[in-house]
Amino acid sequence: MDTTTHVGAHAAHDPHPHGEHPHHELGFWRKYIFSTDHKVIGIQYGLCGLVFLFLGFSLMMMMRWQLAYPGQALPVIGKILNVFGPGSMPDGKMTPEFYNSLGAMHGTIMIFLGIVPVAFAAFGNFVVPLQIGAPDMTFPKINAASFWAFFVGGMIMLFSFFVPGGAAKTGWTAYTPLSIITDQGGTYDPVFNGQTLWLIAFIFLITSSLLGAVNFISTIIQLRAPGLTWMRLPFFVWAQFVTAFLLLLAFPPLESALIMQLMDRLAGTSFFLPSGLVVNGTPLHVSGGGSPLLWQHLFWFLGHPEVYVLILPAMGIVAEIIANNSRKPLWGYKSLVFAALVLGFLSFIVWAHHMWLTGMGTAVSAFFQTTTLIISIPSVIILSAFFISLWGGSIRFTVPMLFATAFLPMFGIGGLTGIPLAFNSADLYLHDTYYVIAHFHYIVAPGTIFGLFAGIYYWYPKATGRMMNEFWGKVHFWPSFICMNLIFLPMFLQGMLGMHRRWYDGGQGWTLAGDKVWGLSGFQWNQPISIAAWCMGLAQIPFIINFFWSMRHGKKAVSDNPWEATTLEWTAPNMPPHGNFVTPPVAYRGPYEYSLPGRDRDFTMQNEPIEPGEQVHHPSTEPVLHA
Amino acid sequence: MEIPYTVVARRDTGVWNAKVGIWLFLASEVMLFGGLFSAYVFLRLDAGPGDWPHGVLNVPVGTFNTAILIISSVTVVLAWAALKMRQFTRYRIYMAITILCGVVFLVVKLGYEWPQKYVHFGARIKESELAKYEKYLGNQHLLAEGFAPRKEITGHLHNPQALHDPNIKEYEIALDPVNADPTNKKMDRPHFFYVPPTEKIGIVEKADVEYANMFLPKHSSYFATYFTITGLHGAHVLAGVLVFCYMLLPASTRLYRQNPEHLANRVEVAGLFWHFVDLIWIFVFPLFYLL
Ligand code: HEM
Ligand SMILES: [Cu+2]
Numbered sequence: 001m002d003t004t005t006h007v008g009a010h011a012a013h014d015p016h017p018h019g020e021h022p023h024h025e026l027g028f029w030r031k032y033i034f035s036t037d038h039k040v041i042g043i044q045y046g047l048c049g050l051v052f053l054f055l056g057f058s059l060m061m062m063m064r065w066q067l068a069y070p071g072q073a074l075p076v077i078g079k080i081l082n083v084f085g086p087g088s089m090p091d092g093k094m095t096p097e098f099y100n101s102l103g104a105m106h107g108t109i110m111i112f113l114g115i116v117p118v119a120f121a122a123f124g125n126f127v128v129p130l131q132i133g134a135p136d137m138t139f140p141k142i143n144a145a146s147f148w149a150f151f152v153g154g155m156i157m158l159f160s161f162f163v164p165g166g167a168a169k170t171g172w173t174a175y176t177p178l179s180i181i182t183d184q185g186g187t188y189d190p191v192f193n194g195q196t197l198w199l200i201a202f203i204f205l206i207t208s209s210l211l212g213a214v215n216f217i218s219t220i221i222q223l224r225a226p227g228l229t230w231m232r233l234p235f236f237v238w239a240q241f242v243t244a245f246l247l248l249l250a251f252p253p254l255e256s257a258l259i260m261q262l263m264d265r266l267a268g269t270s271f272f273l274p275s276g277l278v279v280n281g282t283p284l285h286v287s288g289g290g291s292p293l294l295w296q297h298l299f300w301f302l303g304h305p306e307v308y309v310l311i312l313p314a315m316g317i318v319a320e321i322i323a324n325n326s327r328k329p330l331w332g333y334k335s336l337v338f339a340a341l342v343l344g345f346l347s348f349i350v351w352a353h354h355m356w357l358t359g360m361g362t363a364v365s366a367f368f369q370t371t372t373l374i375i376s377i378p379s380v381i382i383l384s385a386f387f388i389s390l391w392g393g394s395i396r397f398t399v400p401m402l403f404a405t406a407f408l409p410m411f412g413i414g415g416l417t418g419i420p421l422a423f424n425s426a427d428l429y430l431h432d433t434y435y436v437i438a439h440f441h442y443i444v445a446p447g448t449i450f451g452l453f454a455g456i457y458y459w460y461p462k463a464t465g466r467m468m469n470e471f472w473g474k475v476h477f478w479p480s481f482i483c484m485n486l487i488f489l490p491m492f493l494q495g496m497l498g499m500h501r502r503w504y505d506g507g508q509g510w511t512l513a514g515d516k517v518w519g520l521s522g523f524q525w526n527q528p529i530s531i532a533a534w535c536m537g538l539a540q541i542p543f544i545i546n547f548f549w550s551m552r553h554g555k556k557a558v559s560d561n562p563w564e565a566t567t568l569e570w571t572a573p574n575m576p577p578h579g580n581f582v583t584p585p586v587a588y589r590g591p592y593e594y595s596l597p598g599r600d601r602d603f604t605m606q607n608e609p610i611e612p613g614e615q616v617h618h619p620s621t622e623p624v625l626h627a
Numbered sequence: 628m629e630i631p632y633t634v635v636a637r638r639d640t641g642v643w644n645a646k647v648g649i650w651l652f653l654a655s656e657v658m659l660f661g662g663l664f665s666a667y668v669f670l671r672l673d674a675g676p677g678d679w680p681h682g683v684l685n686v687p688v689g690t691f692n693t694a695i696l697i698i699s700s701v702t703v704v705l706a707w708a709a710l711k712m713r714q715f716t717r718y719r720i721y722m723a724i725t726i727l728c729g730v731v732f733l734v735v736k737l738g739y740e741w742p743q744k745y746v747h748f749g750a751r752i753k754e755s756e757l758a759k760y761e762k763y764l765g766n767q768h769l770l771a772e773g774f775a776p777r778k779e780i781t782g783h784l785h786n787p788q789a790l791h792d793p794n795i796k797e798y799e800i801a802l803d804p805v806n807a808d809p810t811n812k813k814m815d816r817p818h819f820f821y822v823p824p825t826e827k828i829g830i831v832e833k834a835d836v837e838y839a840n841m842f843l844p845k846h847s848s849y850f851a852t853y854f855t856i857t858g859l860h861g862a863h864v865l866a867g868v869l870v871f872c873y874m875l876l877p878a879s880t881r882l883y884r885q886n887p888e889h890l891a892n893r894v895e896v897a898g899l900f901w902h903f904v905d906l907i908w909i910f911v912f913p914l915f916y917l918l
Binding site for chain 1: 628629630631632637640642643644645647648651652654655656658659660661662663665666669670673674678751838840843844845846847848851852854855859
């Protein structure tokens with residue numbers, strides 16, 4: 001094949017034909033900090049993302065106190081939290097403004113600084129080039145720029161906690177006009193205030209994911225190893241491919257909306273301010289004529305594809321781990337690929353299901369109800385294929401597999417509870433209640449985050465040469481799994497009782513919350529939920545220790561392929577050097593050739609040539625390629 | 628380590644890396660400007676009759692800038708073609724012309740068109756007081772002709788302190804021709820050539836004004852979208868100019884000596900970006916100047 005000769009030619013010749021980069025060891029800064037190596041960048045993204053995930057979770061643990069014990073002083077740490085300024089926790093009691101900041105920043109940090117960086121950028125960067133047998137990304141410098149844009153954006157977000165008035169307060173959705181009239185006037189700085197910094201930081205984050213998305217797509221198109229045809233790509237690569245397209249095309253409209261909101265705040269325009277707006281009894285002195293609805297459209301045009309950005313990489317990780325640990329080819333590979341593509345496409349035409357309350361006409365709402373129901377079909381296909389893949393396998397319950405199997409029912413609950421929300425009439429009641437919170441957290445928390453944990457335990461030996469500890473991994477898994485459900489299951493009940501998702505007092509002052517379900521009122525349910533949330537925080541300690549301890553002291557990986565997997569990343573040496581592979585790999589077969597009949601091993605790697613007379617039986621294996 | 632396909636195309640995909648990259652990038656740019664243009668559509672459809680200004684931009688100047696950009700799009704292709712034929716001097720000349728065009732565009736836009744707006748003033752009259760200013764607005768005449776009403780009185784503000792000083796009760800405006808002579812049929816439609824404000828002074832009481840400001844972004848939805856979109860477009864022009872300047876620097880000459888095809892690829896990619904910037908302008912021009 002032509003491509004073979006080409007790469008071969010590269011490897012055979014002097015690797016530096018122009019002789020202008022003599023081979024030298026990079027210094028510490030170039031090697032670990034300002035690196036252009038996709039693996040280092042992936043790890044940088046991963047570590048930062050994990051820190052942000054923990055931070056976002058900590059904000060929520062603070063809010064849970066206020067929800068369970070509204071108005072009471074937070075013992076011990078309440079006083080320390082005054083670092084957030086005098087308006088945050090006077091006498092250890094949380095102010096409403098600070099509660100709002102915590103809520104808005106929890107959402108923002110978790111989604112844009114936690115999950116996306118880890119699921120897409122970290123795993124994508126570290127794993128995708130290895131899985132497609134590439135030496136690096138197509139544009140290594142742009143890749144580094146992407147990380148640093150993310151880093152700056154994250155730092156601005158953190159910094160915004162400490163400006164006068166504190167961080168942004170209007171939710172991760174920053175609905176206008178509220179988000180434009182807050183954090184203005186009085187003691188607020190015109191630029192260094194929570195909401196304006198939120199907007200600026202966000203522009204950095206969008207730049208980052210834009211650069212990342214361009215890099216991922218072009219890498220997958222251009223740098224696949226010889227023989228690695230599209231239908232031989234591991235499902236993880238497909239998942240990242242679709243994710244990258246979502247980021248590429250859905251983020252820019254939000255960026256335009258951010259620019260407009262920034263103009264509204266800084267230049268006094270009225271993109272999102274309607275005529276005749278009265279704030280605290282005084283008419284706002286602006287030209288008016290803007291449209292709050294426009295913001296919602298632009299926001300959710302990103303917002304909905306974004307939720308698939310959160311879930312698709314996790315699905316990809318789970319696919320790899322299920323195939324590996326059930327020692328069976330993934331069931332329905334082609335359906336999985338097409339389901340992911342359809343999912344990607346449909347996710348652009350469902351956004352208004354977040355806006356049922358805006359009173360759109362029946363025709364528009366019929367359209368979006370229909371598309372929303374249709375989009376659950378590919379989700380169900382993916383989930384079913386995963387379940388069927390387990391059928392008849394010889395399952396090994398390794399730690400990655402525990403997390404991956406737990407993903408399946410959790411994602412199932414999250415997805416199925418979305419269906420009532422897809423109906424305009426049911427959602428008018430459920431909108432903005434804890435039911436919605438429970439719906440998407442079931443997908444993102446025990447779903448995506450479990451997928452991420454699975455991936456960390458799974459690819460850890462590739463990155464470090466050592467395994468994470470099994471026992472402590474299980475000690476991490478079981479409490480996390482139980483706590484997740486204790487946290488989010490009751491939220492469905494609270495939501496169906498009608499509890500609003502943004503109440504500062506946890507519904508204490510709301511009479512109807514006196515209705516009881518399973519012995520507790522909506523408000524009373526806050527206590528067990530909060531306790532479970534704090535336990536969940538404790539349950540992460542074994543993970544954190546395991547993660548750092550194993551780098552030095554973990555069991556050495558028995559080989560470059562400790563899980564006996566089939567995909568190309570396991571043909572590279574552990575802790576792959578700059579450039580990744582000793583000899584550039586060639587792919588001869590599909591990604592999941594487990595338990596081929598008539599072989600002494602139960603796995604056949606993608607770079608093992610087809611043997612003479614071998615039966616090509618798996619649908620993902622394309623015609624035999626002879627090198 | 629070297630990344631494959633930076634210069635030569637990969638056989639089965641038929642392209643080299645940066646070409647894939649730039650097309651993807653441009654796709655995202657389409658969505659970025661698409662978001663802004665959709666804002667334009669939204670706000671314009673929301674605006675009531677008479678709320679969307681017409682004829683406030685200088686059409687001949689805009690036409691000139693359009694021509695400039697189109698010329699530069701041609702010269703950048705000629706620069707690329709010269710490189711392909713390994714005519715380095717011609718390449719440099721065409722590149723310099725392209726840069727010059729970009730700079731002229733920016734100077735006209737930021738140095739002339741924008742500042743001309745900052746000094747213009749408009750006062751939107753309250754719905755209930757429109758009749759009082761009939762002599763400046765000529766709405767009876769417009770009604771008879773079947774046109775949308777006028778709600779704003781524009782021109783040069785003679786007492787700019789009035790904007791900030793609450794003790795001043797009136798705006799003194801050197802009226803634009805359309806408010807100076809509102810019933811003249813020539814004023815029914817926007818002028819092609821820019822006509823400066825007249826000597827005639829109009830007095831507008833602040834109490835009758837709904838909202839008044841200079842022609843800044845905050846003046847109206849129209850100027851908000853105009854400044855935002857042309858500003859972002861201008862930033863793109865500037866970025867293109869900077870990239871082209873880099874392609875005339877010694878670093879690029881060295882690249883040409885080593886690997887002329889690589890430089891040609893870079894010019895091609897930058898040229899694609901430049902065409903895109905041009906294309907955006909082709910939408911901006913009719914939307915703001917003509918419609
Ligand atoms: C499988 C089919 C799904 C359906 C039918 C569905 C439907 C919906 C609907 C209609 C809403 C709006 C509820 C409201 O605000 O009143 C919603 C909210 C949400 N969904 Fe889903 N969803 C599905 C899957 C997912 C997936 C896979 C994710 C991935 C993370 C997700 C994440 C979210 C989030 C984050 C929100 C809330 C956003 C907010 O208001 O803050 N959903 N879902
Ligand atoms: Cu959605």
